[in-house]
Structure formats: structure tokens, C-alpha cells
Amino acid sequence: RTRLTAVLALVLDxxxxxxxxxxLRTTHLTGDRGSVYVERRxxxxxxxxxxGxxxxxxxxARAALDRWLAVRGELVAFAHGTxxxxxxxxxxxxxxxDENGSAVGRPAGMPLEE
Incomplete structure (x- = not known):
């Protein structure tokens, strides 16, 4: 629910x-989470x-992002640090x-794609 709350807060704002x-990347947030850079496609x-x-x-939204970033930090620490x-x-x-027909596993913390 933490990620969903942060996503919905950003959509509303x-x-x-x-x-x-x-x-979006973490670098698109200001240090105080007061604003976000959005590229309008x-x-x-x-x-x-x-x-942009x-x-x-x-x-x-700032509070939701703070909560999400704490959870996110733990997730990406195990994966690859995206x-x-x-x-x-x-x-x-x-x-x-894969070549044997088995699903290729991906760990938690992988970037979500379009």
C-alpha cells in the first residue's frame, strides 16, 4: 500500500x-520532496x-514519498541500486x-517498465 499511496498522491498532484x-527517477525529486520534475510526453x-x-x-504527497522511499531503499539494496x-x-x-522454456526470474526492486 505504501507504493500505491505514493503513486496516487503523485497522480493527484x-x-x-x-x-x-x-x-520518474529519484533524481527528479527535490531534496525536501517539495517538487517533482515530470517530462510531459x-x-x-x-x-x-x-x-518538462x-x-x-x-x-x-511528500509524506507518502518519504514512506515509499524508505521501503524502496531496502528493495533496491538487494537488487542493483536503480x-x-x-x-x-x-x-x-x-x-x-529462457532456452528451456522456464520463466526468467527477477528479484524484487527491479524497475517498473512502461
């Missing part, structure tokens, strides 16, 4: 879409350029089978 959320098929903006975060903001909570699979 920034109106970020799923692709914009999955592109145009809809598919449009010629509009990618634009710093958006303020509410006290609720800077992606959103990572998996549990071990899962890559979606593609």
Missing part, C-alpha cells in the same frame, strides 16, 4: 500519465515535443522464457 510516472502520433516541468507536491522511482515489490519474472 501532477496529473502524470502512466508513461510519465514510469519514467505527447500522445502517440503527435509531433509535439517532450517538455517542476511541479509542487502537497504535504500528503535510480528509477518505482520498483517491483516482490520477485517476479521477465515475461520471456
Amino acid at each position: 501532477t496529473a502524470a500519465r502512466s508513461g510519465e510516472l514510469t519514467g 505527447p500522445q502517440h502520433g503527435t509531433a509535439a515535443p517532450v517538455t 516541468e517542476w511541479l509542487p507536491l502537497s504535504p500528503l 535510480s528509477r522511482l518505482w520498483v517491483s515489490l516482490r520477485p517476479n519474472h521477465a515475461g520471456l522464457p
Whole structure:
């Protein structure tokens, strides 16, 4: 619930879409969690350029992010230390089978993809 609360708080404060959320990195947050940098990606098929903006975060979003970042830190310590903001909570699979037809395992803490 910690990750979900942080995601929902960011969506409410920034109106970020799923692709914009999955592109977020920890470096897109200010040190005090007071704002976040969101790259606005145009809809598919449009010629509009990618634009970015710093958006303020509410006290609720800041608190939710603080809680999530503590959990996230433990998860990525076991994996590989990614800077992606959103990572998996549990071990899962890559979606593609190996040469024997078995699922390829991935540890918790792996970046979420678009």
C-alpha cells in the first residue's frame, strides 16, 4: 500500500500519465520532496515535443514519498541500486522464457517498465 499511496498522491498532484510516472527517477525529486520534475510526453502520433516541468507536491504527497522511499531503499539494496522511482515489490519474472522454456526470474526492486 505504501507504493500505491505514493503513486496516487503523485497522480493527484501532477496529473502524470502512466508513461510519465514510469519514467520518474529519484533524481527528479527535490531534496525536501517539495517538487517533482515530470517530462510531459505527447500522445502517440503527435509531433509535439517532450517538455518538462517542476511541479509542487502537497504535504500528503511528500509524506507518502518519504514512506515509499524508505521501503524502496531496502528493495533496491538487494537488487542493483536503480535510480528509477518505482520498483517491483516482490520477485517476479521477465515475461520471456529462457532456452528451456522456464520463466526468467527477477528479484524484487527491479524497475517498473512502461
